[in-house]
Amino acid sequence: MEPVKGGTLADIPEEAEKLFKSYHSDMSVASWAIRFAASHENVMLVLSGMSSMEQLKDNLSYMENFKPFAPEEFELVCEAAKMINQSVAIPCTGCSYCINKCPINIAIPKYFALYNADMRELETKAWTAQTMLYSHFSEQYGKAGDCIRCGQCEKICPQHLPIREWMKKVAERFEGDQGNS
Template sequence: MNNNNLLQMPKLGFGLMRLPENENGIDLEQVCQMVDLCLEKGFNYFDTAYIYHSGKSESIVREALTSRHPRESFFLATKLPAWELNTEADIQRVFDEQLERTGAGYFDFYLLHSIEEGHLKKYDGFHCWEWAMKMKEKGLIKHFGFSFHDTPELLDQVLTAHPEAEFVQLQINYADWENKLVQSGKCYEVARKHNKPIIVMEPVKGGTLASLPPELEAMLKELRPDDSIASWALRYVASLDGIMTILSGMSNLEQMQDNLKTMGDFSPLSEKEREHLNLMTEKLLAADTIPCTGCRYCVDGCPQQILIPDMIRAFNTVKTYKGDQRPFFFYDSLTKDGHRASACVQCGVCESVCPQHLQVIDIVREISEVFDKK
């Protein structure tokens, strides 16, 4: 499958990072329903990673997908995490564990996870690129690439040094297109310059572009009253050239049904719609909120078990809806067993893994000042 064929893939992928949960953990029954519906509608790209759901996402792949559907009926992607590699031998250990967890036999798409300057040194130092080519020769990896969270300049360097990368996974959405930290637009242009198909992650920015302040939602409803707010985010990225597929971390069956409706009957943004969306985005970005996508990488390593993304969501709500008391009730329910923001020991683990490069320690301190001292 060459680059042109990669661009012919269905344009919606099921990201298995934010799966539905119940009192027993991941809601396997609902995940199975979502997998089945996705395949029924002709969308067959599934994306997981070693660390998603604290390592349980890859195992759910076996239970909901590989043990229930013919292997040739879907594409499966997973990723090699730099932070799990202490020696070069760890690469094969992790990979073999992923094959065992997923029961996939091989991976259609395999990625070096979250390339940024620090992780790149480890991937280069442990010869991960060369290892991946050997796995391709053995048929255990069909297509090889990487996900990326750094500057367009570094992306250009990586793609120049490693033409063997067949695709690149980038965070792209209308809110981050000109974001000086994420630089979605500039990273997109670099990938296009190197003629690499692009997998889009965070098209709805961790769900934040699925639910906007009422006055902003009203702006979008003016033009398409019957469409969801999330559909605008998906249509924005799907209207770009060079997109291989768009990953959405759908958390329930309703979200999947909405996304399938949008992408099953896809229509690109018109010029009028693009101008309208740009105007709305200007108003959205004027709000003083924290651009957390809720990936939860910071939670697993926190020695104080602080639920940082959930607290940020409450904090953003306070910033957006002045006088709303619900965020305070939500914060109290989060911390009923302790683990308040004030418990932060400023170890910096959260900041070292944050793909958005947020100053998490300072943010948690601000959260504590609002919620712990009310």
């Protein structure tokens, strides 16, 4: 389940996408994630969420007459995984399960997405819009610095993220000294 990690593995760093396209130019990025999951021994079913007819047709194109990964494809995926992991600070899929358990109503996935975008953009820009967006969201939701560290969010997180630790970093980034509670 979730072979494309909530869609995040369909939007990967350019260098990883080029790696896949150089091996198989007609395969979508999402196809690599789904075929990877389906190529493991004893996997009988792969559930892939789709939001358009184009995605449905794409899935059918490589799953209808499924061909498991060749050994070199597993190696390519490992290389791409390293590239992807280096580009993402917080590996949150944005499922939002954590929000329902947060007694402070902190927009955890929104803040994580802003943090990730800010970290990527800071490599090439002196200023980003994420701080302004964070301020806007914190008018509706609790701030990251308001986190009481109860851990309810972590108990339900399917990615098993250390959310409380990341909340500290998000608060430091967007709230400065205010977020050091």
